[in-house]
Amino acid sequence: MAARVKGPTNNVVIVGAGLAGLSAALRLSGAGREVTVIERESVPGGRNGLLNKSGFAFDTGPSVLTMPNLIADALACVGEDIKNWLELIPLKPLYRAFYHDGTQLDVHADTIQMQAEIAKTIGSQEAIGYGKYVEFVTKLYKYEMKDFIDRNIDSPLNLLTLNLAKLIALGGFRRLAPKVNQFLKDPRTQKVYSFQAMYAGVSPQQALAIYAVIAYMDSVNGVFFPKGGMHAVPRALAAAAEKHGVKFKYNTTAAAIERANGRATAVITETGERIACDVVVLNPDLPIAWRDLLNKEPVSIKRLKYSPSCVTLLVGSNKSYDHLAHHNIHFGKSWDGVFDELINKKTLMSDPSILVTVPTMDDPQLAPNGKSSYYILFPTPNLSAKIDWNEIGPKYRNEMVLALENRGYKDFGSSIEVEHLTTPLDWERQGMAQGAPFASAHTFFQTGPFRPKNMAKGFENVVFTGSGTQPGVGVPMVLISGRLAAERIVGPIK
Helix, strand or coil: CCCCCCCCCCEEEEECCEHHHHHHHHHHHHCCCEEEEECCCCCCECCCCEEEECCEEEECCCCCECCCHHHHHHHHCCCCCHHHCCCEEECCCCEEEECCCCCEEEECCCHHHHHHHHHHHCCHHHHHHHHHHHHHHHHHHHHHHHHHHCCCCCCHHHHCCHHHHHHHHHCCCCEHHHHHHHHCCCHHHHHHCCHHHHHHCCCCCCCEHHHHHHHHHHHHCCCEEECCCCCHHHHHHHHHHHHCCCEEECCCCEEEEEEECCEEEEEEECCCCEEECCEEEECCCHHHHHHHHCCCCCHHHHCCCECCEEEEEEEEECCCCCCCCCEEEECCCCCHHHHHHHHHHCCCCCCCCEEEECHHHCCHHHCCCCCEEEEEEEEECCCCCCCCHHHHHHHHHHHHHHHHHHCCCCCCHHHEEEEEEECHHHHHHCCCHHHCCCCECCCHHHCHHHCCCCECCCCCCEEECCCCCCCCCCHHHHHHHHHHHHHHHHCCCC
16 A cells, blocks of 8 residues: 555645646545645646736647546546536647658547558558557556556555556567557658657657557547637636635745644745645645755755756737648657757757647637737757857747748748747746756656655655656646645545
């Protein structure tokens, strides 16, 4: 049985109203605990933030929603139905991939439809290989989810299950790229079914094959868009939690954790307010939570290796483009070289691969009438690289616009009415270690039982949640992280 918080657990204070904190709040409230959430911003969401500018509503964090059943599960803990809180639009296609040779590939969740797309664009043998790849990632998900993802892990010994043997036999602990290439022979399909390793902070060449499960979560299970934008998700979770008795204190910043005899006894805010509690759940980026709130920097935390970062450009425009889908991936010619630049050489991409999301395609109300909004993401090194973002930021913005215009976005720069640039330095200012919004990388020794644990050593009643702890990075993972944090306090939640 997984370790639990010791002592009383009636009053819980959650620091941070990110998705993980909200997931935990709903589950704890459903289990009968008195829950208070303090949040430094004026709205919930954390990294899943919101920016309103000149009539445009921009999501500032994640743009891809998968596994909505995890949202439904959190809401069900307080007896709520997701249909009453969110309108989810299934995206068709999930992505549109553009390649340097001028070809494009629409990615669909429906296997038969996707096989037809691959057969038409690439060839029938590749379509057969794709079918076998889907079988592989579906088995991965089946074997991984219960024992390796949706479970508190205290020791590597906890992994000694029948599913571990099945994962080993399946090749789950081999490298991702060679495993994908076993099924898919064309570089175009190889790229579109392995780029998800970026979310885990490692290259497809270095990532474990078990991370192909991310491809299952979106490219097989489906991608959705909430009406009102991605920020509709934390708004819904917070509203449901508040309906069921969770207290929210917005515009409130935690400054310290009061402690006595190895226990946290209260959260102290910047204004000096003391909020007494039996348990504290910390949702800030884990290294920041240790440093700023617990006044410790364990050696294991100091040694963490971080994912690459990114620069995002949010654009409100008077121009739209007929060739786009909701999510668009523009792959450069270089592939292995891109990851080598980002991770090993820690330089900017010489041949960038780009994500462009167009939220107004499925919700025009996110922009003034007749306008379009764009979420543009360029992967970059994190702040361990010798890059002065104060100096290079404006120049890089111009390079991003030029790269888009060179890839079919005619007159993109001149059509911009509103924009907002976020660099790794900005991510750091928002409380993300090394300016890395994807947190610590999922290297072998930062994965599963080796990832920083969600119970604070030296404290009987402090629990972590979010992307820096188990199980890891991404919207589905942080929602699960909220569940795992809650179960450290109240035990298994049905």
